[in-house]
Amino acid sequence: MSSEVERSETSERASGADAGDYGTLYVVGIGPGLPGGMTQRAKDVVRTADCVVASNLYQEFLRRDGTLPPEDADERPEQEVVRSTMGRQVELAREAFERVRDGEDVAHVSGGDPNVYGKSDLVYLMAEEDEAYDVPIEIVPGVTAALGGAANLGAPLSNDFCTVSLSEKWRGWAEIEEKLRAAAISGFVVVLYNCWRDYERAVGVLREERADDVPAAIVNDAGRGDAGRNVEGETHTVTTLGEVADHDEKVGGMGTSIFVGNHETEVWTNDHRDHLVTPRGGRDVEDF
Structure with a gap:
């Protein structure tokens, strides 16, 4: 400067x-x-x-x-x-x-x-x-899309989290992979942006460091209703890290974010639908 x-x-x-x-x-x-x-x-x-x-x-x-x-x-x-x-x-x-x-x-x-x-x-x-x-x-x-998508899912980002862009326009894949691996090892909930590129490759790196059964979700066009790029409109699909790639049809491109929980993230279900919840950690109701 x-x-x-x-x-x-x-x-x-x-x-x-x-x-x-x-x-x-x-x-x-x-x-x-x-x-x-x-x-x-x-x-x-x-x-x-x-x-x-x-x-x-x-x-x-x-x-x-x-x-x-x-x-x-x-x-x-x-x-x-x-x-x-x-x-x-x-x-x-x-x-x-x-x-x-x-x-x-x-x-x-x-x-x-x-x-x-x-x-x-x-x-x-x-x-x-x-x-x-x-x-x-x-x-x-x-x-940002991470927060808009998180609101659709419930409370997946209530503890430490990070975002990682999969776009290689300014960063090579080696650097992206290094960040993904560090985030997975560190226990961050991870939100993937620009999932139109190499999302399966990214999920593969996370699976090397994180259990396949941790909850994950695919969110399309958060906050856009039926006005986004995805032909189905605004959607969210709750799955697991090991099965994200099985929902390839749900990964719609630029409007897609993928959320990968950590070992504390749980699927919480009420009478209406499934939610993702990552607790703040070490607390119960009495702590409030």
Whole structure:
């Protein structure tokens, strides 16, 4: 990262405008699915931003309850909605910096939470690349898929847990495998993201260090109802680590998370359905 002196000099050169005339670049986590799962802060930022950058899918979600107006509506004509795609992230970040310098508030939408495999790191990388130290940046948190999926399942994350992405775009498989093995040995409940890649391989590594009969679950499109990528809509399947791969048809792709319990995780059943529960450990009712 640049030195404080370099940053100061860059900020002075960046624009003749008074910093008080700047807008703010918000990286907004909208939760795992539909607008009902958003924080009020996220909803307010998206509704009032001068420019909203969001993929087609997220635009559709945000229009469901009026967080964004209908595509053909005259409501909020002063608000511009820009389509985000994977191939335009760098270009859109640079455009956002200029909009903020021109006094606009920009909401850059990220699914889940921006800090959990989301878009916050890109914004900071681009700010460093372009020496955009003058641009105000605020991260607006959201509910990540691990938490949204856990809510569907009951209480699987009530003790220590970790998330591991199976995407090899920035990390090689050797590093992913090392993390999986360490997590399994350490007793963490593990939540796998990006299960469209090598999930069976990942499950195989976990099975080498953890018993096949520990509870596990496959969650699709948590919080999205019938609006997600999975043709069956929002689903969760309770199984065991040893049998996860037997439910291959339930692993739907980008919207899928796989939860793998530890030796304390149990399947708890009431009159309605099965739940996964990982106790906090060493406590009973009297301890409360």
